[in-house]
C-alpha cells in the first residue's frame with residue numbers, strides 16, 4: 071500500500087489532500103503531512119481529513135513511496151536541503167512548486183530522482199482542478215499511472231512538456247484567483263445597486279457556474295455566447311462598454327502573461343541561488 075508524505079502543508083496541499091481523501095484514493099492514515107512551523111494547520115488537517123501529522127522526518131519518510139513538495143518556491147531550497155537525505159530513487163516525487171524545474175529539484179536534492187512536476191489549482195478541493203503534469207525520465211509507467219489517477223480524482227489532467235508549465239501556472243494555476251477577484255467585484259457592485267448580500271452571492275455563484283457549464287457544453291465560442299447575451303441597445307451592451315473603456319480584456323491578457331512571466335522568474339531565482 072502506498073504511503074504519501076506531504077512536505078509543505080498549506081493551501082495547495084490541503085486542496086489535494088481533500089480531493090484524495092474525499093475520493094478515497096488512499097487510506098487517509100497512509101497520508102503523512104508536515105510543514106515548517108504551522109502546527110495549527112497540521113491539527114486542522116488531522117481533524118478534517120484524519121491524516122497523520124509529524125515534525126519527525128524519520129517518521130514522515132519511513133516507507134514513503136510518494137512525496138509531495140508543496141512549500142512556496144522561495145522556501146524550496148531550504149526545505150529540500152532539510153529533507154534530501156530521506157529522499158530515494160525509488161520514491162516518486164511530486165512537485166507542485168510554481169516555476170521550479172525538475173532539474174532544480176534534483177540539483178537541490180543532490181541526486182537523481184523520479185519527479186512529476188504538477189501544476190494543479192486549489193479547485194482540487196472540490197474535484198475541479200485543471201492539472202498539467204510533466205515527468206522526467208526516471209518516472210516508471212506504474213508511477214505515471216498512479217499519479218495520473220491521483221490527479222484525475224481531483225479534476226481534469228493533461229500531460230505537457232515541462233516548458234509549458236509556466237503558461238499553465240499563469241492561466242489555470244492562478245486562474246481561480248482571477249475568478250474570485252471578479253466575484254468580489256460582483257458582490258461589491260450587487261450591494262451598491264441594492265441587492266442583499268446572501269441573494270447576490272447565490273446569484274453570482276449560479277451565474278459563474280452556468281456560464282462555465284455553457285462554455286463546457288456548448289459548441290459555440292465564448293465570443294458567440296457573449297453576443298447571445300448582448301441585446302442591441304440593452305443592458306449587457308451598456309455594461310460591456312464600460313469594460314471596454316477600461317480595457318478589461320487587455321488587462322486579463324496582460325495579467326495571464328505577467329503571471330506566466332513570474333512563474334519563469336521564480337524558477338530563475340532558484341537556479342540563480344544554485345549558481346546554475
Ligand SMILES: NC(=O)C1=CN([C@@H]2O[C@H](COP(=O)(O)OP(=O)(O)OC[C@H]3O[C@@H](n4cnc5c(N)ncnc54)[C@H](O)[C@@H]3O)[C@@H](O)[C@H]2O)C=CC1
Pocket residue numbers: 077078079080081082083104105106107108111140141142143145148149150152166167168169189190191192243244
Ligand atoms: N495556492 C495555489 O493556488 C497553488 C499553489 N501552487 C504551489 O503550491 C506551493 C504551495 O503554495 P500554497 O499552498 O499556496 O502555500 P502555503 O503558504 O499555503 O503553504 C506552504 C506551506 O509550506 C510550509 N513550509 C515552508 N517551508 C517549509 C519547510 N522548510 N519544510 C516544510 N514545510 C515548509 C509552510 O509552513 C506552509 O504550511 C507553491 O510552491 C505554489 O507555487 C501550485 C498551484 C496552485
Ligand SMILES: O=C(O)[C@@H]1CCC=N1
Pocket residue numbers: 168239243244
Ligand atoms: O501564486 C502562486 O505563486 C501559486 C502558483 C499558482 C497559484 N498560486
